[in-house]
Amino acid sequence: MSSLFSVIPGLVPGIHTTRRLDGLIRGSSPRVTKKILLALVASVALAPMAHADTAPPALTTDQMQLAMQVVQAIGIQQVADSAVDGLKIVLVQSLAANSKQTPEKVEPIVDAVLMPDIRASEPQFVATVATLYGQAFTVPEMQQILAFYQTPVGQKLQGITPALTHQMVEAGHAWIGQIGEQVLRLDADKLTAQGLKVD
Template identity: 30%
Template sequence: MKKILLTIVLWIGIGAALCPATAQEGEYRTAVKILMDKSGSLSAADTMMDQMIPALSKMAPQQIPASFWTGFRQKWEAKSRERLVDIYAPIYRKYFTLDEIREMIAFYETPVGQKLSSSLPAITREGFVAGQQLGEEIAAEMIRELQQL
């Protein structure tokens, strides 16, 4: 009987010791989710789905009905956001404290932070196009130089 009581007390003690860490991890994950939402990172998941679904649906348009893609997108819309937070929270944890995450959230709540958040998708799209053009320039120059060998 004493062994059983000792085991129960030990397990309760371990559980109590782990609770603050678990609560802090939940608070940290929540803060990262807020940050990702305010910074526009989570809306990137929607953009990704907006680009991916039409590309995939063109691969077999006759075999896969449009209703499948609509349902699939709806299913993954919320799921992908949660998965992104699950993926990024431990990464953020390596580099930022909870207080630093809170400071970033506060920044994104300012007018300039909101402007940055709303402008980032366009900046990213334009940067991607410019990056492609730069890549084409580099490739063309490389081909010219290789032809001179």
């Protein structure tokens, strides 16, 4: 699998089936959901190109090791695990819909064929996040972050971060779906007057 996002456009036609899942892409029609996902995928793909000429200097080995400790302390691995679990649901539902098969039949295939590559890419994601932290914070600042996560409230924050992240993603999906349909419906005449077609 060359890229995680390379599989999404091909799965988008069936992605509306995830509306049955708790909170995933809630409130949006299949057509709007498809357009939103394609736009998001395009923005992610183009983002590195937009900043390629302003890349910050590489981290030293010590900076990277400290940054890895920081992201592990804040629970990035758990966030990555939750994201992968959510992606698996989308992949199973989408492939099942596109293939006219039951999710129960598709899930073992996804587990055997796709999930090993996806889970193998998690360390790369964690390292990417660590690099971002290492570039954003000085060594003393990262040491202070680590010290905070050793306090009781820091431990609590670490424990609830995956659940909070999941809830925020659900809220974001619901908001995007609702506002996308709402503005298209309310402003359809204005868009048509500007020569834009609204399906």
